[in-house]
Amino acid sequence: MIVKKRDGLTLIEMTVVLVILTLFIYMVGTIFTVTFDAYQYNRKTVAKMAAQTNVDSFFEIFEKELMYSGSMHQVIANLPGFNQNPLKITRLNDGITKVETQYALAEKIILTKKDKGAYTSQTNIGEDAIENTYFALYPSDFPATGSNVDIWALAYEELPSIGTPLPAASVTVVLIESASPVLVELTYSTSTLKAMELTLKNVDSIPGTYTYLSPLLYEPAMNGNLPIKRVGSEEWHGEIICKNTFSEKVENGATSLIVTKYIPTIDATYTMTLIDHINYFEATATTDTYIATISYDIPDPKNSENKKEIVVSRRFINPN
Amino acid sequence: MIIRSKCSFFQNKINSRNGFTLIEIIIVLVITAILALLAMPSVYNAVVKIEKESTIESAAVGLNQFFIDARARSIRDEARYDLYKTGDDSLSFRNVNDASLDISYQLPGGLRTKLEFSDNPATYSYLMGFFCEKKPSYYEVQQDFQLYLLTADSTVVTLSVSNGSSKVVY
Numbered sequence: 001m002i003v004k005k006r007d008g009l010t011l012i013e014m015t016v017v018l019v020i021l022t023l024f025i026y027m028v029g030t031i032f033t034v035t036f037d038a039y040q041y042n043r044k045t046v047a048k049m050a051a052q053t054n055v056d057s058f059f060e061i062f063e064k065e066l067m068y069s070g071s072m073h074q075v076i077a078n079l080p081g082f083n084q085n086p087l088k089i090t091r092l093n094d095g096i097t098k099v100e101t102q103y104a105l106a107e108k109i110i111l112t113k114k115d116k117g118a119y120t121s122q123t124n125i126g127e128d129a130i131e132n133t134y135f136a137l138y139p140s141d142f143p144a145t146g147s148n149v150d151i152w153a154l155a156y157e158e159l160p161s162i163g164t165p166l167p168a169a170s171v172t173v174v175l176i177e178s179a180s181p182v183l184v185e186l187t188y189s190t191s192t193l194k195a196m197e198l199t200l201k202n203v204d205s206i207p208g209t210y211t212y213l214s215p216l217l218y219e220p221a222m223n224g225n226l227p228i229k230r231v232g233s234e235e236w237h238g239e240i241i242c243k244n245t246f247s248e249k250v251e252n253g254a255t256s257l258i259v260t261k262y263i264p265t266i267d268a269t270y271t272m273t274l275i276d277h278i279n280y281f282e283a284t285a286t287t288d289t290y291i292a293t294i295s296y297d298i299p300d301p302k303n304s305e306n307k308k309e310i311v312v313s314r315r316f317i318n319p320n
Numbered sequence: 321m322i323i324r325s326k327c328s329f330f331q332n333k334i335n336s337r338n339g340f341t342l343i344e345i346i347i348v349l350v351i352t353a354i355l356a357l358l359a360m361p362s363v364y365n366a367v368v369k370i371e372k373e374s375t376i377e378s379a380a381v382g383l384n385q386f387f388i389d390a391r392a393r394s395i396r397d398e399a400r401y402d403l404y405k406t407g408d409d410s411l412s413f414r415n416v417n418d419a420s421l422d423i424s425y426q427l428p429g430g431l432r433t434k435l436e437f438s439d440n441p442a443t444y445s446y447l448m449g450f451f452c453e454k455k456p457s458y459y460e461v462q463q464d465f466q467l468y469l470l471t472a473d474s475t476v477v478t479l480s481v482s483n484g485s486s487k488v489v490y
Contacts, residue, residue, distance in 0.1 A: 009339045009340050009345070010339050011339075013339075014339075014340070043381075046381060046385075047381075050381075050384070050385045050388070053385070053388070053389065053392070054388055054392070057388075057391075057392030057395075057396065060392070060395075060396050061392075061395055061396070061449075219398060219448055220398040220399070221394060221397075221398050221399050221400050221447055221448050222400075222447065222448065226454070226457060226458050226459055227458045227459070228447055228448065228450055228452060228458065228459045228460075228461060229455075229458045229459065229460050229461070230460070230461045231460065231461070235458050238448065270450065270461065272449050272450060
């Protein structure tokens with residue numbers, strides 16, 4: 001018997017090899033797919049977290065705005081650029097919601113020269129200080145003086161009655177150029193009363209005679225620091241008096257949520273983007289609450305056309 | 321006679337058995353190996369390119385969130401956040417009032433990709449939500465600025481950080 005030497009692999013052997021190879025390729029492919037899916041899921045999660053963080057930040061800002069709105073309203077209602085409504089929600093014809101807030105925050109002190117005539121035995125007040133000397137209505141230290149911080153104040157003729165804004169002509173914002181403390185002795189008491197001798201900047205250009213001054217608070221981030229300046233505008237030292245408008249802005253096909261901040265002391269408007277790439281922003285008011293809603297998309301890394309819409313609503317107590 | 325015919329049957333069966341020879345298999349393997357070797361640089365470059373782009377994209381996303389976080393904190397904490405370069409691959413926004421509220425960001429790196437900041441953006445700050453550049457006597461509101469990243473192969477990647485939208489594009 002002559003048996004020819006075996007010189008090749010059989011079909012069965014080749015099939016086994018191919019099956020093993022197929023299994024190996026499938027295994028490698030599965031590992032790649034799992035890794036890639038994990039990466040895509042990670043991207044999706046990051047995008048979702050980022051969007052959620054942005055929305056949460058906005059709601060924090062919005063809550064603070066609602067809390068502040070209406071502060072010093074009766075004094076500032078008739079300032080140029082302001083109106084009678086400290087918190088106003090309007091829905092425009094194109095469906096865009098605008099939320100307007102306006103407020104001013106002042107020191108817990110009102111300086112007045114109204115009653116100085118009642119103090120018959122005042123000392124340490126020179127003749128030229130008569131029109132420049134203000135008494136504190138509430139005992140308190142005057143805010144930082146002698147620093148490089150400009151001190152803005154609301155100046156008005158009368159204390160407003162509750163619910164009745166001051167007439168437009170009787171209120172303005174003034175810049176205090178200098179302030180120096182003066183001790184005043186009263187005849188009927190041995191205690192002393194704090195007074196401030198204040199010089200208002202550009203006093204000749206300020207119309208009317210103003211009896212009361214309310215020094216404005218400063219944004220803590222800027223108090224004592226350098227001012228902010230936008231190209232072509234005056235410097236804003238952070239005095240808190242503003243009219244803010246929250247609305248959508250459509251640019252290059254993308255919608256953002258922005259806030260426009262009008263600051264009357266420098267007659268300038270600053271715009272800041274709060275959230276990028278939203279679908280819409282809505283706000284509604286009921287008797288007791290305000291409801292703000294933001295819709296945004298979470299993109300699917302696997303398919304840019306496949307987006308998941310997230311709608312977040314928050315309910316705020318009506319502060320007024 | 322019977323035995324011979326049986327042997328002849330086996331001989332025919334064995335001789336007709338088909339299969340690849342060892343030489344054939346080796347030739348195929350060698351050709352496959354040569355093709356793989358030829359393709360290897362292209363595949364490697366493609367992998368490196370994907371990893372580089374992926375790393376830069378991750379950096380862009382991370383920086384985007386880093387800046388948005390600093391913007392929100394400057395409003396929420398009512399504090400100024402100054403931007404510092406704290407390392408070749410890390411930035412920090414420092415709360416000028418409370419160091420415990422600082423936030424930091426470190427650039428991602430792949431097995432073959434390493435990113436570094438090539439400049440020192442130390443004069444920028446977030447103030448009241450505004451992205452500002454510090455001037456001698458004031459802070460100037462900026463609409464955007466550029467961050468330059470240096471890759472391991474010395475390629476400079478420009479990330480445009482827009483204050484208006486706090487987004488990073490490259």
